[in-house]
Amino acid sequence: MTDYRAAVMGCGRMARGHMQAYKELGIPIVAGADISEDALQAFAEETGAEGLFTDYRRMLAEVKPDLVSVVTHDALHCEMVVAAAEAGIRGIVCEKPMAMDLAEADEMLAACRASGSRLTISHQRYYMPQYARARELIADGAIGSVVSAEASLKAGCLMTDGTHTIHMLLALLGEPEVDHLLGQVDGHEGYEYYGHRCENAGIAFLAFTNQVRASMVWGWMAREAAREGGIRRQQSLDPSWSDERHRYHHFIIHGDEGRLEVYGDVFKITDIESTPAVRIFRGSEIEDIEIEWPAPVSAIGLEIKDLMETIETGAPHPLDGENGRKITEAMIGIYESARRRSIVKFPVEARDNPFLAMCETGDFPPQGDETGRHVAPNPRERWRVRRES
Ligand SMILES: NC(=O)c1ccc[n+]([C@@H]2O[C@H](COP(=O)([O-])OP(=O)(O)OC[C@H]3O[C@@H](n4cnc5c(N)ncnc54)[C@H](O)[C@@H]3O)[C@@H](O)[C@H]2O)c1
Incomplete structure (x- = not known):
């Protein structure tokens, strides 16, 4: 196994799973990128990483890690994976969902094909x-x-x-x-x-x-x-x-x-x-x-281990970008069926996210408190909302 240096983009809650996985595999985490100084500080304390960046593109250019974990919110996955591929990163571990829609998924696959970067999408339950x-x-x-x-x-x-x-x-x-x-x-x-x-x-x-x-x-x-x-x-x-x-x-x-x-x-x-x-x-x-419990290596650890094998031998990865696209297509297909109110035959042609498009056009009533977070109305309110919509 060759020596790898890893970096994490988005150092929040789920990044802990990726940090643990690199530790299990003995791969040093050399840098982290987050727009939050507090998140970076906590990340530095936990990993000992010295490269701390609020601009992930600068991190990619200056540190040039071998492996990168993309652990930011969903709408950033595409731009970060494309940037990592364009920076020549050999292995990219992207959190789920792969992308917001199929247009993004295809852009990510094209960028990785062009650079030769290997991409996995963290549907890590595969390894549980x-x-x-x-x-x-x-x-x-x-x-x-x-x-x-x-x-x-x-x-x-x-x-x-x-x-x-x-x-x-x-x-x-x-x-x-x-x-x-x-x-x-x-x-x-x-x-x-x-x-x-x-x-x-x-x-x-x-x-x-x-x-x-x-x-x-x-x-x-x-x-x-x-x-x-x-x-x-x-x-x-x-x-x-x-x-x-x-x-x-x-x-x-x-x-x-x-x-x-x-x-x-x-x-x-x-x-x-x-x-x-x-x-x-x-x-x-x-x-x-009977199942073996606990597993000796975490599921994300096994995903990254297989990614290194893919980089080194060209072996297919069970959670590769194509597999991620397939999941995205099923997800978008279900939303498209709801939008069209009919059966959807594959391949799915929609390039947008039909659920988000329906939210924008008001098919689902806009709600949310001032923080924009989950609002769980009481049952009477729920039915009132439904009747008025
Ligand atoms: N595979 C799983 O089982 C699993 C479980 C939980 C979450 N997730 C996924 O992980 C992703 C992250 O979730 P989370 O719970 O860690 O969220 P989080 O909010 O705890 O962390 C996200 C971090 O990204 C940072 N960030 C935002 N914009 C950035 C930018 N431009 N550059 C760099 N950093 C930026 C935020 O400051 C924050 O620290 C989500 O896509 C989520 O779907 C996967």
Whole structure:
């Protein structure tokens, strides 16, 4: 392995995961860029990095690191990846979502192709032991031939969390190609995160070219009904939801000889002591699958390790830019289906982000408090907003 020097652009919360990963791999972090002096100060204390920059372009030009992590808010991913590629950075680790739309994703891929930079998108759940084991079991025929799948996500919207859900769904199914899909989103709350509007919930049905079909439910539709001030909020629309077992993500993969369930992310050992992470059902037989926990190297560490292998040998990377584009296309396809109110056949032609375009044209009522953050109206208010819109 050759010697690498790493840098981080955007030194906030998620940068900690990247800093930890470089540390695990013994790769020195030589520089950081952030517009916040406080963030840079904390970063310097944690990493010992001496190169501190408020202008990331200056950092790229002056430090010329081998590896760069892009860990800023979503709308900056494209310009930062393009700048890193143009600066000749060999390996770029970009946080999810890859891009705001397909036009940006294509610009990022073109810049990396031109410079020879290797790009990965941090859908790092790919490397978490329970998802890796579930993929292996499905690929080895543990449930026979895959027929269909159900995915649900407790939190967020497609761009913040659902990008992971789409990625995991496709990875568990062996990366099938989407043929067409139908989707709808609920965006009436004016929720904003990572610098852009987000929907509160959504639902989609995907048909793949190999005849496998899948459904996805996310946001409040996939949670147990919560109570606000003693009043019950909307009831979950996910028919398989169980708050006892499901954590963050839940996948059910149906095969012709059984079904495999993945009960979401594992954050601590007690998670898998109470409920297994992976379970297989064959008739009345139930098999709990053991997973290695904790994993010796973090998921982002494994992503970066594979990136170095890609740089050195040209081996394909499972989370490469093309894979990131595929996830982006599914996400934009679902938003486009909601905009057109019809099925969307792949490839997706929309070059904009249909959800954000609909927010701008007022299809979803503008809301948000003075900070522009999530406003959760009480249930009566929620319905009043809906009636007036
Ligand atoms: N893969 C995952 O599991 C995962 C989890 C959480 C967040 N994320 C992603 O990570 C990204 C960052 O999220 P976060 O929670 O760390 O956000 P954050 O707000 O904590 O950090 C972002 C940092 O970027 C800095 N920044 C803003 N503009 C900049 C600029 N022009 N140049 C340099 N720095 C700039 C901010 O000052 C801040 O310190 C988001 O895209 C998010 O979707 C991924």
